[in-house]
Amino acid sequence: QWFNQDTDMEVAPQIQAHISEKLEEPMHPDPQTFDDLKISNPLVQCLRAHKILKPTEIQRLAIPHILQKKDCAVIAPTCAGKTLTFLLPILQDLQQSPEHYHTLILAPTRELAYQINEQFSILCAVFNLFSSLFIGGQDILQQNGLLEDGFYVMIATPGRLVQVLQSRPREQIMQRMQKIKFLVLDEADQFLTGSQQFNDDVSFILDFLPKAENRQTLLTTASLSNEMAEMLHGSRFQLIKTEKQLPVNLKYKFYVVPQDFYMSTYLIYFIEKITGFQIIYDSDLQENTSKIKNPSFQQCLIFVNSPHQCELINRVLLKFQLKSTCIHSILKMEQRIQNINSFKTRQSQFLVATDVAARGLDIPGVELVIQLNTSGTVEEFMHRVGRCARGADEGLIINLIQVGDALRLRTFEQKLGIQIKNITEIEDFVQNGKIQKINDEFVVRNYFAKVIRAEKEIKVEMLDQNVGLKLQRKGK
Template sequence: MSFTELGLNDALTDKLKAAGIAEPSEVQRQALPALLGGKDGIIVSPTGTGKTLAYLLPLLQRIDGSRKEVQALVLAPTQELAMQIMREAEAYGQPLGVKATALIGGASLARQLERMKSKPALIVGTPGRVREVANTRKLSLHAVSFAVVDETDRIFSLGGKNDVEHLLKMCGRERQTVFVSATRSQAMKEAERKWQNDPWVSDVTGKENENGLSSTLRHWYFQGDRRDKIDLILKLVRHMKPTAALLFVNDTEKIGELQAKLRYEGLSVDALYGDTRGQERGEAMQRFRNGRTKLLIATDVAARGLDLPGLPLVVQMEPALDADHYVHRSGRTARMGREGTSITLIAPEERFIVDKLEKQLGVTFEPKMLYEGRVVSLEEGLARKGASGKGRSKPGEEGRPAWKSKAEYMASLEKRKASTEGQGREPKPAAAEAKQGAERRDTGKLPGARTEPGAGIRAAKVHAAAGKRDEATGGKPAAKPVAKPAKIKSDRARDQKNKGAPKWLKAKREAAAEDKPAE
């Protein structure tokens, strides 16, 4: 079925052909007739399936470009996603005479207010900035008849709920409301019941998985020590040679250190933070899209809605927090029917997270390892190592990750040993342990026991004195020491008792002791 048969006008179909889009995607085939008919809609479809055009084309066709007032509003959770929607709106709205303006947080407010003077028919923006402009009375939403909330699940579950609801209340009562997302969370379902009237729901399960993941996406995981993850990332990028890769981390505070280490190793790396300013974010994305940056580090919040056509690889340095986060991370690749790979790096204690994601998403994670510069299955790699004798355990190799060579592992052990020596915790090899055991049997002294300064000299003197006593007594046991006089004992007891007492009490006790008759 063509776009014309779905109800689009000639201006839009010609623009689509010029952009190289000849046939609609599955989600577009289902959404266009319903949305052109004016029904509220819910579009739940995997990332990269054409959701943006599925709601944007009907919106642009229904807008009257000759009216000098805002008639449509599109809200997105991030600056990047809002700018992507804005670029599409400008491209497809131009032949229809529809003006669009972006109101995006992090950009110059004064400049955006200046653009509002052109009386745009479509506003695309982030909820916080749109509400800020609306509160200044520079933006009127009473004539809005078409409202779209993209990435609805994230907006309603991660802090943008109040702003969105405030803006929806300001729009016209007879508006058409469309919610769009890759996953349908409980928060999104609650918003549907509150803000939509008998909505139409998209269904693309015939082409894609119900979990929101593309069927052309491969799921791999590598298991190793936490401290070796950066080393593994370097190996993956160098051996797989992807045209570009997106690297996810859970903790924003780790991005700076990770970026510095990867750059030190010679990789071209940029990073996106959740609070990255609009200009810096745009420059970083431009370098990444142009191929000047090989690797882009991002958090879940910073990467929301990134549209990276042809991205072949997503690497998750730390496992996703839950199934929804995994879907949105992995959805950056394998878009529009292309193949892609999502790699998760886990420590042994994180293995249960992979098992949990497999059950929740209904996918299979393949265990992989690096062997002689190639990514192979774990079974194949271990079999080849065993056949070549490389897989047999040798002294000092216990605990070596399967993807790490012996030389690299031994080098990491040396570094670890050097760090522990610097902290006074030198690891003891087996030979040293055996020697210390012999010393314990011979001397009865614990190895590594601390001694005071001069203790060795005193011990030598005691040993020499004992030798002289042995010569004097002919090897016979020395006589028992004579008991100390009672007076000395009483004096010591008095001194112990007087310790810490005031001077007047000490004088009184000493006087009483002098008056006491000798025993």
């Protein structure tokens, strides 16, 4: 429906090769500045005020095509600057002709939509422009009013926008939405190849917009899946892609945890040894303290696979007096934003998260990502590790896995062209950087009893607070 084509599912590798051949060179022979990219002087000055001095590779490649009103599919790794790649041309067009109902930007998660809205608000402040944010967890009546009052840019998650559109007379909504000039699908692979609900919601929204030939459509993603490649093959989209898939400044490690019920135990062990946090326990777990000696990593992001595990691990870290917070789909939106900001401002040094934090979120300063059981697909793996070492920082990825996950990691290595090394020894920053071999018997003997006792207490607390019941009701 979106691309007017019917492509054989078995030709994905050939399509990927075709896409690589179709990549375009930038219009300017060698654009090194935003001036070279024909960005207006007021916007350039605004960027300089925020210390954004040079365009990134994907911005140099894509912005000239977007300014020429081409439909573009922009594929670049996390931290490549994709958000500015579409915001700058939109702002430039708005600066020249500030019209209401100008742009619709769809994002797959509330957190990403909120972040895009923040970035747009910073850039557009000097131009007297404004955006409207339509996401779940906020007052839908107020959002109905925003649609009535008008906006320059609407930033939304599909589910909430569908609710808003359904709450108003269709003809009235059509009159407004038919004015849209730009449509952006950020993290487009989620919309194109994700759940059927995403597909249905986006299709419903597209029915309100001008036809494809009467608007400009931009797709961005960090990972080009075979399914998305098939959809784009032969379509109207100009395909623009950078060479690298992941930041080059990452080191990848893994360790096979003997049994799944030891996962929290090994997490605490690795946190203590690698980050430089020295966790001191007392016999009653009442006065646990954590001290920093020669900290190697200041900010650590821990990925888990379910909201229940997210709550449990976060509370384990808090039990040992580590400054931790968490984010998952069951938390209210206000709490999610508060927790993310706590991590961004370094009030919290650990963020335990499900995949709601894996896409698009820009959290500078994350030097360490730990995965408890690896992600299911190579795309999920890319997005998770892409939260680390954003910009020029270096980063370390540690995968705590079970034996059955090892083959999946090898598949990720082959597809991404990386090497994930087994951890056989560890540098103990608490003991003055001494190198020591990892001994499973030592870890279990010295850590397991304390961690399992903490977990039992936490599970009782969660039961008393109906936390587990709330998670179960949500079907998570």
